Amino acid sequence: MSQTLISLPPELLIRILCYLPLSSLTSCLLTCKSLYTLITTSTILQYLIELESTSTSDNPLSPFSLSEKLSKLRARSEAWRKLSIAKTVGVRIKHRPSGIYDFTGGVYLLGVAEVGSLRPTKGLKYVELPSLDDGEVKSPEWKSIEVGEDIIDIGLALREHDLLAVVAYHDDPTDLLPTPLTPQIITIHLLQFSASSTSSKPCPHPLASQPVLFVCKVMGAQGHCSLGIEIVGDTLALLLTFPYSGPTTKDWLYIWDWKKGYLKATYDADWMTYTTLAFLSEHVLLLPNLTTQSLDLVPIPPTASYPTSSYPPAPTRLRTSISLGLPPLKSICTIIRMACRAEPNPLGAAYYESKANSGGNEDTQGFHDAPEDAILIFNMLIQDTVPLRFGHVSSVSFVVHRSSLLRYFRAPSPPLSFPPLPSVSKMDLDPESQSRSSSPEDPPCPTLDFPLWGPPATRWFLTDNTPTRWITTTCGQRYVSVLEDNASPIVVRDFGRLAVKKMEGVWKEQKARRERRTKEEKRREEEEMEAWRKEEELKLEEERLKLGKVREGEWRKLEEDGERRVGEAVFGVFDEGRGEGSSRFSGALTEEGEAAASAGVSRFRSILARLAPSSLLEPYEEEEDEDDEDGDTSSTFSSYHPYPVYDPDRMSISSTMDSSLPGKVIDIGGGKKVRLVTERTALPVQLYVGGEEGVEVWSELGYVESVSEEEYDYAAVLMDEERIIGMTFGAVVQMDENNDRVTGIDILLVG
Numbered sequence: 118m119s120q121t122l123i124s125l126p127p128e129l130l131i132r133i134l135c136y137l138p139l140s141s142l143t144s145c146l147l148t149c150k151s152l153y154t155l156i157t158t159s160t161i162l163q164y165l166i167e168l169e170s171t172s173t174s175d176n177p178l179s180p181f182s183l184s185e186k187l188s189k190l191r192a193r194s195e196a197w198r199k200l201s202i203a204k205t206v207g208v209r210i211k212h213r214p215s216g217i218y219d220f221t222g223g224v225y226l227l228g229v230a231e232v233g234s235l236r237p238t239k240g241l242k243y244v245e246l247p248s249l250d251d252g253e254v255k256s257p258e259w260k261s262i263e264v265g266e267d268i269i270d271i272g273l274a275l276r277e278h279d280l281l282a283v284v285a286y287h288d289d290p291t292d293l294l295p296t297p298l299t300p301q302i303i304t305i306h307l308l309q310f311s312a313s314s315t316s317s318k319p320c321p322h323p324l325a326s327q328p329v330l331f332v333c334k335v336m337g338a339q340g341h342c343s344l345g346i347e348i349v350g351d352t353l354a355l356l357l358t359f360p361y362s363g364p365t366t367k368d369w370l371y372i373w374d375w376k377k378g379y380l381k382a383t384y385d386a387d388w389m390t391y392t393t394l395a396f397l398s399e400h401v402l403l404l405p406n407l408t409t410q411s412l413d414l415v416p417i418p419p420t421a422s423y424p425t426s427s428y429p430p431a432p433t434r435l436r437t438s439i440s441l442g443l444p445p446l447k448s449i450c451t452i453i454r455m456a457c458r459a460e461p462n463p464l465g466a467a468y469y470e471s472k473a474n475s476g477g478n479e480d481t482q483g484f485h486d487a488p489e490d491a492i493l494i495f496n497m498l499i500q501d502t503v504p505l506r507f508g509h510v511s512s513v514s515f516v517v518h519r520s521s522l523l524r525y526f527r528a529p530s531p532p533l534s535f536p537p538l539p540s541v542s543k544m545d546l547d548p549e550s551q552s553r554s555s556s557p558e559d560p561p562c563p564t565l566d567f568p569l570w571g572p573p574a575t576r577w578f579l580t581d582n583t584p585t586r587w588i589t590t591t592c593g594q595r596y597v598s599v600l601e602d603n604a605s606p607i608v609v610r611d612f613g614r615l616a617v618k619k620m621e622g623v624w625k626e627q628k629a630r631r632e633r634r635t636k637e638e639k640r641r642e643e644e645e646m647e648a649w650r651k652e653e654e655l656k657l658e659e660e661r662l663k664l665g666k667v668r669e670g671e672w673r674k675l676e677e678d679g680e681r682r683v684g685e686a687v688f689g690v691f692d693e694g695r696g697e698g699s700s701r702f703s704g705a706l707t708e709e710g711e712a713a714a715s716a717g718v719s720r721f722r723s724i725l726a727r728l729a730p731s732s733l734l735e736p737y738e739e740e741e742d743e744d745d746e747d748g749d750t751s752s753t754f755s756s757y758h759p760y761p762v763y764d765p766d767r768m769s770i771s772s773t774m775d776s777s778l779p780g781k782v783i784d785i786g787g788g789k790k791v792r793l794v795t796e797r798t799a800l801p802v803q804l805y806v807g808g809e810e811g812v813e814v815w816s817e818l819g820y821v822e823s824v825s826e827e828e829y830d831y832a833a834v835l836m837d838e839e840r841i842i843g844m845t846f847g848a849v850v851q852m853d854e855n856n857d858r859v860t861g862i863d864i865l866l867v868g
Contacts, residue, residue, distance in 0.1 A: 123151050131159050139169040139615070160184050167191060170615040172594050174487040177469060178480060186483035193839065196868045197595065199789045200609055200823040203249060203868035206256050207845070210860045212242055217268065220589045220835050221460060222275030223248070224310075225842060225862065228268060229261075237267035241283075243314070246840055249868045250482075262313050264306060272346035272353070273310070276480060277464055280322055281310040282353060282375070284344060289334065303342070305330040305355070307375055327378030332357070332371060349396045350465025351376050352417055356394045356404075364388040370404070370435065374420050379429035382418050393456045395493060397519050398463050401526055404437075405455045405495065411440040411564065414526045437562040439525055444567050444814045446499065453500045453510070458588040459493040459519060460837070461486055486593025486838055490520045492612050494596060496585040512580040513800065516596055516612060516818065521574040525565060567814075576612070576818035577800050584833035587844075596820075597836040599829065599843075607825040607834060607841065607865075617819040620793045624781050780822070795819040832859070841865040 122130070134142065134156065142162065145152045156162050164187045168175060171194050179186070196203070210227065215238040217228030223246050228238035241264070244257040266285035274280040282305055289300040307328050312320035321328030332355065335342065345356040353375040359366045368391050370384040387408065395403045397414065404413040415435050446452070494516055501509045584601045591597075594613035599605055611617075780794035799813040831843040843863040 123149070127155060130155060131162060134159075134162055135165060139166060142166060160187060163187055164190070167194075168484065170613075170619065172487050172490055172613045172615070173484045175484050176480060176482055179483040180481055181483040189483055192868070197609065197611070198785060198791065198821070198823060199787065200607070200825050201867065202825070202827075202841075202865050204254050204866045206247060206254060206864040206866070208244060208256055208862050208864065210259075210862070212259070214242075214859065217241075217270060218587075219271060219273050220837065220842060221273050223837065224273070224275060226271070226273070227859075228271075237269075239267065240264065241268070241271065246837075246842075246864055247866070248839060249866050254866065260314050262308075262310075262319065263317070264308075264319055266304075266306075269303070269342060270344050270346060272348050274348040274462070275310055276461070276485075277350075277468055278322070278324065278348070279310050280348060280375075281308045281313065282306070282346060282348060283308060283319075284332070284346060284355070300334050300336055302334050303332040303357070305332060305353070305373075305375075324376050325378065326376065330373060330375070330378060333369070335359075343392070345392075345394050347394060347396055347462065348375070349463050350399045350468075351420060352381075352399070354394055354396070354402060354417075356391055358389065358392060360389065360392075362388070370394070372402075372417060372432075372435065377420065377429070380432045381420065382433045382435045384415070384435040392454060395457050395459050396463055397523050397526070398489070399465055401438075401523065402435075403457070403493070403522065405457055406440065407452050407455060409440065409564075410443045410445065410452065412443065412522065413437045413562075414439050414441070414522065416526075416528060438527060440562055440564040441522065441525060441570055442564055442566045444571070449502050450499050451502060452497055454498040455495060456585075456588050457493055457495045458591065459488075459491050460589060460592045461488045461491065463488045482838075488519075490518055491593050492516050492518055492591055492596065493522075494588065494591045496580065496588065512583070512585055513577065514580045514583070514585060515575050515577040515816065516591075516610075516820075517575045518612070518818075521570075525570060572797065572815045573817050575816045576820060577798070577814060577816045579800065587833040587835055589835045589837075592837045595836065597834050597841055599831050599834045601832065604828045604830040606828050607831075607843075609823045609836075609841075610820040611823070612818060612820045614819075616821055617793065617795065620783060620791065620821050621795065623785070624783050624793055627783065789823075792822040792824075793819070794822060829863075831863070839867055841867065 122133075125133075134145065137145070142156060142165075146156055147153075156166075160183045164175075164183050167173075167187060167190050171190065173190065175186070181189070195201075212227075213230050215228035215230035217226075217238050219226045224243050225246055226241060226243040229240040229242055230237075231239055241262040242259045243262070244259055247254045247257060262281070264283050264285060266283075266287050269284045269286060271284065272282040274282075284303065284305055286301045286303045289302055292299050306319060307322045307325040307330070308319045309322045341359075341361055343358050343360050345354075347354050351374050353373040355371040355373070357369045357371070364387070366388050368386045368388065370386075370391065371380060372382040373379070374381050390406055390408045391404050392407065393405055397403050400417050400419075402415045402417055404415055405411075406413050414437065416438050418433055418435075494514060497513045497515075499511045499513060580598075582600050582603075583598050594611050594616065596610045596612065598608050598610075779796045779798060780792040782790050782792055784790055795817075797815045797817040799815055829843055831845060833844045835842040841864075843865060844859040845861045845863050
């Protein structure tokens with residue numbers, strides 16, 4: 118006897134179904150009643166379906182059970198969809214913040230500046246943000262981390278490594294007579310975040326073989342440097358630029374193995390070619406190229422094995438695998454700045470294994486937003502260079518999924534290798550020596566124009582009225598924004614593909630329900646109209662009977678008599694008082710004749726109204742009356758309509774949902790509405806995006822938009838998995854107008 122799939126034991130069948138993607142599980146639901154019941158009643162299958170549909174990943178180290186995780190995940194998704202703010206906690210900032218900040222892993226960090234100076238950053242302060250899972254929510258206290266050097270910027274990898282990477286600089290100790298032009302040494306301090314926050318001095322990270330990494334030596338004449346730093350797995354990427362030094366300098370990209378403490382790869386480019394970077398995966402780096410107006414995808418070389426007794430191999434030169442073109446600009450415009458960010462960052466391949474082996478785990482959350490398909494936000498400033506509009510800057514942002522970009526990435530063939538080169542000491546790794554050892558020219562890489570990849574994968578926004586300096590405005594599939602300098606609602610857009618597809622299904626279902634309801638109401642109206650007509654006919658028949666059941670001959674006689682009397686009244690034909698020789702049908706109406714005519718007409722119409730067939734009761738429109746003294750030349754009599762006309766495409770929407778915007782407004786219950794946007798939209802032509810021909814830039818990436826009911830007076834908003842951070846205005850808590858420094862925040866807990 119052959120055994121079928123359904124005949125397997127339920128626990129074995131559930132185990133098999135756990136390996137299926139969501140699309141296959143959906144097909145199984147429609148197969149038979151047995152599979153439907155099994156899938157809908159299995160906690161683990163429902164949890165896996167919820168994980169994939171919300172683009173989240175499970176945390177196997179969490180102490181929560183599957184049922185608790187499923188309940189929390191559904192509650193969190195519903196809270197974000199309705200944008201329900203469960204609690205707001207205000208935090209005052211008593212120190213003077215510098216321009217450094219970061220917001221990740223439940224930690225909000227700000228730099229500390231000296232009073233009266235813009236730079237440098239002398240220290241760090243942070244708060245551990247409260248969570249609704251903590252029970253009682255209290256206002257957090259600021260904690261300090263002292264580094265002992267002037268800080269340029271920082272990088273955080275708290276969830277993966279408990280790592281704080283501080284990029285600092287100090288004067289060259291070999292220069293005995295320091296001046297403003299004295300060379301400066303840039304270094305990276307690898308610190309353990311949790312230990313450094315409880316100690317009076319910085320604590321080196323235990324996994325870093327070299328707690329301080331030498332980066333380079335720069336001349337003081339190059340001025341202030343700007344950098345971007347990201348950490349994924351064992352890789353630390355550092356982008357170093359000098360925006361105020363001019364085209365005589367270069368941009369430098371460094372790729373470090375921070376655990377082994379050696380430089381894996383470098384890359385140099387012309388001045389202001391790159392201003393930001395982001396990881397697409399553990400092995401692929403994204404570099405927006407301002408010169409070519411493209412997104413460069415760069416593979417990261419693997420870690421080399423070498424004896425611990427010898428120097429590491431010389432760094433290799435990075436090469437671009439493919440360039441994805443951005444929409445072309447007109448020749449009168451240029452991109453002066455671009456920043457990008459994706460949260461959370463990808464995790465190293467050995468993350469969960471290393472956490473399990475370490476024995477300690479502070480990450481008790483049941484699930485996290487999946488980094489492999491998180492969205493990236495790109496903020497661009499486009500400047501006019503024509504004399505009449507010189508200095509005019511437009512702000513544009515666009516969103517794209519990591520997976521959409523990785524789709525076009527191809528690993529280099531043959532793979533990057535480490536050739537046997539002479540070993541070098543760490544102090545020899547300065548920009549000049551690296552440029553001499555790098556290849557003079559890179560081989561050309563393939564380029565894909567924007568129309569071939571961009572429209573279905575991106576969504577573009579005009580952000581002139583939206584603060585874009587604060588880049589941590591996305592987490593997972595969501596993007597938060599608020600209007601600048603005005604009290605406005607908070608807007609959260611969910612770009613999850615399955616969330617959009619789910620809302621499309623809800624919209625179709627609601628539309629079909631409205632159409633069915635409209636048809637049912639129309640049918641009910643017709644039935645009631647027919648019943649009303651029959652009732653009126655019965656009333657008319659009763660009236661006929663009340664008149665004495667007039668026979669046909671008598672009715673005809675009555676009708677002829679009525680016509681005769683009306684004719685005589687109209688033409689004034691009476692037997693009495695008529696002059697001799699006068700015609701029967703001549704002469705004007707006398708006063709008595711006019712009264713008799715009026716009475717006759719009224720009586721005649723009354724008789725016709727009672728005895729006329731029902732077809733005469735149909736509504737009609739009167740002809741225009743040109744002599745109407747009020748100027749109203751027409752009057753319309755509408756038919757009997759017991760119910761108002763219902764238009765299924767016109768919905769009552771809240772004041773925060775502008776019906777003039779593209780998209781469909783969907784009622785999700787509880788008085789809440791969201792907007793589903795799947796239509797393609799174009800950027801305004803005044804942005805000069807689209808090249809010399811003025812071709813419109815289309816974007817089609819769908820999203821679901823939720824809008825808060827309350828308006829907030831924030832200068833900017835940030836977000837993570839369960840919170841929104843608002844920079845507040847006010848008499849005491851306000852934004853520093855001169856230095857764009859926040860002096861107070863609100864923590865909005867979504868739940």
